[in-house]
Amino acid sequence: MTRPVTLALTAGEPAGIGPELCLQLALEKRQPGIVVVACKRLLQVQAKQLGLEVTLEDWAPGAQAATEAGRLSVMTIDGLASTDAGRLDPANSAYVLETLRTAAQGCLDGIFDGMVTAPVHKGVINNAGIAFSGHTEFLQELCGVERVVMMLATDELRVALVTTHLPLKDVSAAITPERLAQVTRILDTDLRKFFGIDHPRILVAGLNPHAGEGGHLGREEIEVIEPTLDKLRQEGINLTGPLPADTLFTPHWLDNADAVLAMYHDQGLPVLKFQGFGRAVNITLGLPIVRTSVDHGTALDLAGTGKADAGSLQTAIRVGEQMARSAKRDSNE
Template sequence: MTAKRFALTAGEPAGIGPDLCLLLAAQAQPHPLIVISSHSLLKERAVRLALDVDLILVTPPTFPDHPAPAGSLYVWDTPLGATVVEGQLDRLNAGFVLQTLTRAAEGCVDGVFAGMITAPVHKGVINEAGIGFSGHTEFLADLTHTEQVVMMLASGNLRVALVTTHLPLRAVAEAITAERLERVTRILHADLQSKFGLPHPRILVCGLNPHAGESGHLGREEIDIIEPTLERLRGEGMDLRGPLPADTLFTPKYLEHCDAVLAMYHDQGLPVLKYKGFGAAVNITLGLPIIRTSVDHGTALDLAGTGHIDTGSLRVALNTAYQMAETHP
């Protein structure tokens, strides 16, 4: 039986992504894990952090089928565009960052990897390089020719998926259409079944407006769009409750009886989840033909090379990808 092999992209080279990868080497992983980054960058950062890590160069198609020993990392060397200085962004390395993502995603599509885990990237510097980039989620959707993807964050037993992601608040209401809501709900429901092993997922759905519109007095999106869409999907057997006011939905009374929450926009659901488990949460992209998880934090440029970082979120992202791969065919 072929081993389940995973790819880990080290993210923005001037941030803490390389540090996180190196710190992982202290303990052996349960699966072969291939770090996609610059070998020279990891070597220099290990010296900076005073870490004795054996960086084992590997190349396709002869990737190892057994985990690296404790104290070592498998590295698929990817060339930098410019020398890296910790904490200093350089647009010349934007192409390098996207190349690591492309290698990981294409490896997943081809079956070389069972899943990919991503350290944080810096969207701004990639855009400054003249490359249109709004985030991992959208990039991977384009690369895999996926029409609709869904961002979901999880911490412990709380999962929060989003109908809209990186939009200005003034654009959110227009983006909440029956078509989008139906597509997102179907993806969330299907992936909870296929990638999380939940045969009958229970989903709580937030309203868009305060008090879920208060019977139309605070907005009609709930009446005109959200409730009719949910009712139609309930008719197909989906266990959907809502639309519920977001300010009361995130309480034990509701959460103890659900498998996921569907929020209408980014800052409606994620502040609650990050308050509950920042540093121990995972970002999951649903709807892709591949498994992708990520950390719940940014590049932390000021901490790069200092050693004062926590690997908790990356470890959760790794373990989540491993668990999903066991469920996903």
């Protein structure tokens, strides 16, 4: 990529810590170029309340994003109803979704090289009468793709999920051969495209304790997981498993792997968040665009206090830039 990378950064829930995190970025010189997609007035109000000296500059497509300390480029979005930190307002919901729509469409149109998202509050958006299950599903629909994959990563570990936000009682039925195959192919493809890994090595967790113990603790491994992995291996995908989840996350296995594929949310993510909470990044695979996010929520109790930690956002930006550069190299080969 010969020109500088430019990432869109959505400020998330106006009452949360997202706007403050965006402002914190301007306190130091940075790369890549960041364009905050948000209401400029919101950022002005928060900067004043927090005593941050930040010059907010209007940005339009084609312009170079500010990278100097004390300056921040803003692509302003109208429609914000209130700017009170810590106080949710359903009237802001349409505005929040418009920031996401604008950033994602900018990526699809080639205006941005990727997007990074600060946290939103799903509950208040639904309270406004807008059906919204999260960033991932919203971007999946906007980009028109059949399947997306949630992956969280630190510098040392990547964990992708076959199922995400499901009640535990529904997980087994959701792990079908079709779903498992789709998710695994997306993981393999995007590790190559966005992370520059020529031959990804993927560890696959079993669903049951001890990966089913030969059928004595469940038959999902025998009837669904193992046959599907065998077929995928014939396609050239490097898979190890299914492995018992209680021993998979040990150096013996992880030292020779590029990613772990867990069957459900709380099988893989507690390990990753214990290992790197606050410096992890949430990545959506399967999209035609780069999308990364923080690994935490809106933290309404911290909003407006000046105590928010931008570590995860900085990681999301760094990984987003790396993914954008890798995707560009991949498309030029």
